[in-house]
Amino acid sequence: DWKFMQINNKNFFEKVFEITARIPYGRVTTYGAIAEFLGSARSARMVGWALNNANTLNIPAHRVVNRNGLLTGKRHFGGNNIMQQLLESEGIKVENDRIVNFDKIFWKPE
């Protein structure tokens, strides 16, 4: 039950999912950027927590990485570098769990 988190008449999870779904194909954003967009009241940790509960939903959670372009959430996509494969299937290069040209393909929520 996560109804307790209310921000601007919408609950926190919903907003995180909404923004994540808006990330353009072939682009990525960060936990912190989403948290900032939602208002700095909530920390970036909460965004990760929200996405953790988004497994069953059909949203591109693989397009969210940490501030350094590191695939810190890869373990939550099942065993075998699924997250990296999803990104590479969109033309995003990944080396050593880090996104290549991260600053170029970074998308800031707006």
Place this chain on the structure above:
DNA sequence: GAATTGACGTTCT
């Protein structure tokens, strides 16, 4: 209840 642990990030040594 207390302590620990995160899909995090900034600031202070």
Place this chain on the structure above:
DNA sequence: AAGAACGCCAATT
């Protein structure tokens, strides 16, 4: 330049 310290806040033990 690198690492510790914190703030964050729900979940878990």
